[in-house]
Structure formats: structure tokens, C-alpha cells
Amino acid sequence: MVAKTQEPFFQGSTGKNSRGVLRIVILCLIAGAAIASRLFSVIRFESIIHEFDPWFNFRATKYLVSHGFYDFWDWFDDRTWHPLGRVTGGTLYPGLMVTSGVIYHALRALTIPVDIRNICVLLAPGFSGLTAFATYLFTNEMSTSPSAGLLAAIFMGIAPGYISRSVAGSYDNEAIAIFLLVFTFYLWIKAIKLGSAFWGALCALFYGYMVSAWGGYVFITNLIPLHVFVLVCMGRFSPRVYVSYCTWYALGTLASMQIPFVGFLPIRSSEHMSALGVFGLLQLVGFVEFVRSGVPSKQFATLLRGFVLAVFAISFGGLVLLTVSGVIAPWTGRFYSLWDTGYAKIHIPIIASVSEHQPTAWPAYFFDLNLLIWLFPAGVYLCFLKLADEQVFVVVYAILASYFSGVMVRLMLTLTPIVCVAAALALSNILDTYLTFKSPEEPTQATAADGSTNGATKKAAKQEELRSMRQPLVGIYAAFSKISVVTAMTTYLLIFVLHCTWVTSNAYSSPSVVLASRMPDGSQHIIDDYREAYQWLRQNTKEDAKIMSWWDYGYQIGGMADRPTLVDNNTWNNTHIATVGKAMSSREEVSYPIMRQHEVDYVLVVFGGLLGYSGDDINKFLWMVRIAEGIWPDEVKERDFFTERGEYRVDDGATQTMKDSLMYKMSYYNYNSLFPPGQAQDRVRGVKMPEVGPVLNTVEEAFTSENWIIRIYKVKDLDNVGRDHASAASFERGNKKKKTTKKRGPKVLRVE
């Protein structure tokens, strides 16, 4: 604790100034560390967009920058979801794109022309610096200790739980959303502490910005009402609560409704009903408090309280009734699966198929948060000790976010801020206790000393036998204990920095577009098949050639190859995805009409068998089957893809359905030719492939990348003389019909 040191440098007004300077320097260094630790991937590889989703954001940002804001706002994208198209302006959160568009134009105006790609790549690191600052402000509201805010800022700056979603190149909504989340919470705490409508309105504005940036705004709309509700239940209703909440709700709801994607949701869907309910409850409680202040009798006051409870119960029942009758939309599947964790797996395979939607394992907590995770409960406990309005918020947030992060890996992200704050509170408490040079006065054992403190203590001393009760001032006297504890804490903090850097460097800084591997001599070998294939598509196909692939690659094809796709990562139309799944998992004769109907020109599959790249389409194949089965249960059956003993095999023992499926054929087409006869090996599944490879009739191989990761097939046109493709192909191969077939087949009547 700097303030209590003895040096004159830190005393008085000069001390205040130098502390301020120190604080600014520390914050700048924290921002620098936050940005620098996110640049591993840019320095190692290159400045590109990484995952799947960011490619769409990048494409939308390019559209915004080149066409202007109004065109972007009502942009109908006819290059995705091919026959349908996508009303992009009404189905995306525009906050991210608009932010980087504003930065782009601001830099232009300052005559620093920066490529829009670089702005998109470096947006997340830039905003992580701001997040650290917002965490500093937020924690300062919680604690009077001068070190708590700074500790929270550095934790937030380098904690891997947040870095995982905000490395350079991950141009995703979370990049700016976490900053907005923490800053909105800061403004909310400020509003509820001061009871000021101004801060409430600011909070609403930033809440509106948050709504425009990320679908996770639902977390805020439920957390703030929950905080207020807990306060009311604790009997802490005050005019400050009324002013701040009502201002926030009235303005924030209107602000959120301005976003076309959100629209009328804040009054129509169940996720937002808690905010509305608490708004109504506050009006009621406020009114009753007003009446009660003018009423003398005690019975009447209890009557009023009963009135509040009754109205609350009735309106709650009304809400439930409205939800059941369908006026208010029930929970969406994605949200509902947070409560009923088995729901998605049974009913909506497309939600369960995403790897981020799985429950979190224990090591993930330690991996992402290292020492913060065991300081976290201590910090929450400290909040219980001093339970003011803002501490209640920390407690509520901590409980809710811990639960959600346990259900879904992805929500670790919303847990990280509160873990950083709570850990900083606990750690600063320890440091404040052990870093004071001045020892407290040694209490003498004599009764005279006891008497000199005051009478009340003496009285207590007689009643209570505990020593700690007799001497309420507990202090640390020996220098040794101070030094040892502080040294231990410093060591932990240094290890924390090491851990964070190691995790960031090894786990979270690899672009999924480029696969890196090490040669035996330590040099880096880069496998760049994705871009090779996408570039081939971009240069060697027609401008409007439709590409069919599984939905994972939709955004990347749209972004890098610039070709229309059938389905993409925005999974708004389950049936359309199931159509693609059916085409991939059926026999060629079934798939070909589907592909013709959808005007597919090329089919793209990802195959990792040669390289041992496990995230390929054969491993995702079962999800395609399941999703297709959900729509056409009697045409696609998951059971058929397993052997008699229930194994999922691709080698000789594979079922006939598996061998006939389009996906299997396209993946292993000509794969035998790479190996000496009889030795074809699939390195992902670790099995020997059958002697004879599959035969393709309706599609032909158009491109295969260097390491066979991406294979592109061209859909053949209809046969010139009207044969079906199988017989045409067998004719081409020269399989002559037996001469002896004089016997005519059963004749059919010509109708025309």
C-alpha cells in the first residue's frame, strides 16, 4: 500500500501527484502488455483473419467500407445460402463492423491510410487494452484499496481466458463485446452508487452499443435486474436504485430495439422478461414506499407489503400464462440448453455439434485462469464481509457466471472479468495487510493497557473469553511474516505471468487457416492447403459458381474464394443444412438430383487422411447424418453407417451405406493411387484402406490440394443422350454389355 509508506516522496500533495503519474504509467504498461501478448500469431505467421466466423465479419466490414453505411444497413447478400440469400442487415450485430469502419475512416481523416484488413486484425488487441482500463475503473468502485484496480487491470490484460477470444486476427464479436460488458457494468455500479440519472443514461447508451455488438447482451439484461431484485429482497430498496434502474431500463430497452436484429425481442421474448418484471416491481415498490411514508398505522404498512407481494405473484402468473399461450416467445433453444443441459443433444443436434457448446472440464479453469481461480472464492467471500450495493453485484455476477461457464466452454469468457476482479480484491487485501511497514502498537499484557483502550472493550473482555474478541485490533508484528507472505505472493504473481505467456503462445495463437508443424530439425513447416484451394476456386471458376460444402467452411469460402455457397456458419436455416447433409450422406443417384436442384457447380470436402488432420469431414460426417436424419428420418438413418457391432469404420469393414455415400466416395477417391498397391493408409482413423477405391459417376475431380486436405469436385452436366450417369460412366470405361442379352427387358409404354 503505497499511501502508508514512510518516504516523503509519497506524502502530501507531491505524493498525490507522483502516485497519479505512477498510476498512469502502470496503466499504460498494462495496456502495452495486453496488446503485446496478443501478437504472437501475427509475428509468427502473418496478419490474417483466423477462424471461421471472423471471415464473415471481415467480409461485411469490407462491404461497409466500400459501399457506405446505408447500403450496409439494408444489404441483401445473394452470395450465401444460395437459393435463399440472406438479409444481412437484419440478421447481424453491426457494432463490430461499424466500429472498425469508424476507425478506418478516422485514420483516413488523419492521413494515415491503413488497410481495412489490418484494422480488423488488430482490433481485438486494441480493445483488450481498453478492457483492462475498464476493469481498473470497475474494481476501483468495489474497493478503496489503491492496488485493487491496478491488479484487476493486469489480470484482465493477460488472463488466457480472455486472450483465447481476442488474439490478433480473431475478428469476432467478443473482441469488443467484453470491453463493452465490463464498461457497462462499471457505469451501472457508478449509477447505483450515486443514484444519478446521468450515469444511468450513459449505462443505457453503452448497453445499446453492447446490444449492437454481441448476442451476449442477454447476460446484462438478466444480470442487472437480478442485482436489483436481490437488493429489493434484501430490503435495500432506496431511491437511488429506483432512479438508476428505471433510467437504465427505459433508455436501454429503447436503445436495444433500434438494432434490426433485436427488433421487438425485448418485449416479446422470455429472455427479456426479467428486466420488464423488475421494472414493474420497482414502480410498485416505489409507489408503496411513497404511500407508506405518509401513513401512520403499522397494520396498513404490512397490508401494503402484502399488496406488493400479491401483485407481484399475480403478474408473474400472468407472465407465465402469456408465455404458455405463446404471446411471449419461449426460451430460444440456444438459451434453453443452458438450463436443461441435455436438451440440445436430443432435440437440436446443430447446437450440440459445435465444440464450444460442451461442458467445461476442470483443468480448463486452471488452464485459463491459473492462480486467479483459487483467489476467486476468497474475493467473493471478502465481498460478503462488506456487503454494500456494489458488492452484492459482484456476488450475483460471480454465482451466475460460474454456473454458466460450467455448462458451456464458451461462456468462460463472461466469467473471466469477474474472476479477475474478485481475485484482485482478495490479493490487494492480502498485500494491504502485509505490506505496511508500520507495525501496529504492541499491546501490553497488563490490565492498564486494556483499560486505556476503552470501556467497551473491557466490558467485552469480561464477557467473552476469546482473545480475539478481547483485542479487536489484530495486526502483524514480525517483519519475517510480512516478508515471507509478500515474497510468496510475488512469486505466485510472477508464475502467473509466465503461465499466461506460455498458454497464449502455445495454445491460443495458431491461425486455423494455416496449419503449422515442426520438421525434425526444428524448422517450421507450414501447410497452406486451405488458401491454395480457395485461391484455385477464386481464379479458375466462374464468378457465380455455387460451391457446396459442409457449413463450417461457408464463411471462409465466401471470404477467401469469393464464391456463392449453399450453407454457412450462420445456421439460421436448419432444413437447408439438412439438405446438404442429406446430399453428402446419400448415394450418388440420390445426391445428384439434389445438387442439380440447387444449381451446385462444385463440391468441396476436407480430407485429412493423408496428413493426419483430424478435423476433417469424415470425422464430422456423423453430425451431417444426424442433422439430415432429423428432417428425413426414413431416408437417412444413422444406424446404417455403423457396422453390426456398432463401430464406425471406413476400411474394409465399412457398411455398404457408408461406402456408397457421396462423402466417403469423394474423400477416398483415387486415394489408393498415392500408395503402393494394397498399402493405402488413413492416418486419422489409423486403418488400412480397401484394395479398390470408390468409383464416382456424377462428379469429377477438379482440384486436390498439395496435402490432399481440400478436394474439390465438379458436378457433371446431364448426359447428352439422356442416359443416367452410372451407365454412361460404365460405357465410358468400356464395360460392354454381354452380347447374349437378346432377351428384352420388360417393356414400358411410351407415353408421349
Place this chain on the structure above:
Amino acid sequence: MAPKKNAAAAAPVAPPTTQIPTTTTIPSSTPVKIPSRSSSQNQSPQQVAIGIWQNYLDKTPQRTKLIDVFMSFLVVVGVLQFVYCILAGNYPFNAFLSGFSATVGQFVLTASLRIQTNEENKAEFNSVSPERAFADYVFGSLILHFFCVNFIN
């Protein structure tokens, strides 16, 4: 919706805002300042209502009464809109919503202003002077009306 409407419906009887006991922040054990007129323990509800009303007329400053008139006007406008919506259907739903939420939002903001400028709440809002409260009110109302005008199309 129900609780809000309830508070609004009760408005003509007494001004529909909060007014908090003066001394404590925790309202569980409120030492209420007993008004001079209504003193006896057992009264009929009518007497109580009249007592409150008289008390209100006597104690409330002129400015606060002005605010209350404005608030009751907002309630009337809101109720009218709602009734019209029920009678005539909600076809341009955004128009109904922006109109209705303009009245609700303005009501809430005015209530906040009333609370903040109330003499009895001085202890709660030691950082908010009445002038500051009014500036906040203007700021909030401007934002509210910007959003409403934008939303009504």
C-alpha cells in the same frame, strides 16, 4: 406490464412516485414522521386516503406539484394510447411502442427528477444537486426522444 399499469392506475388518488422515509436507508424499520392530521390508529381507508391527500397538498412544494401534474398528464396519455391500441389493434407496432415507451420513459425520468429534487432525499443523493438533477433529466429526455423518433420511422 401488469405492475406498471397498476401503479399508473392508482395515480389519480395520489401522485404516483416514490417518496422515501427521511431518516434511514433500510426501510424495514421506518420511524415514519407522523403527519399532523392523521394521528389516531384505527381509521377507515377513506379517512386514510383523505389524510394522505391533505398531507400531500400541505407539505408538497409548488415545483413538485408541477412535476406531479406533468406526470399525471403522462399517465393519461399513456393510458389513452394503450386503450386505443387495444381497441384498434397494434398494426404499426413500432409506432405504438415508440409512442407508449416515450410516455413511460418520460414518466420514469420525471419521477427520477422528482425523487432527486425532493428535500427529504437529500441524504441519499449527496452528490446530486437539484441543478445537476435537472441537467441529467434534460440529457436523459433528449436521448429518449432521439430513440423514439428514430424508432417510429
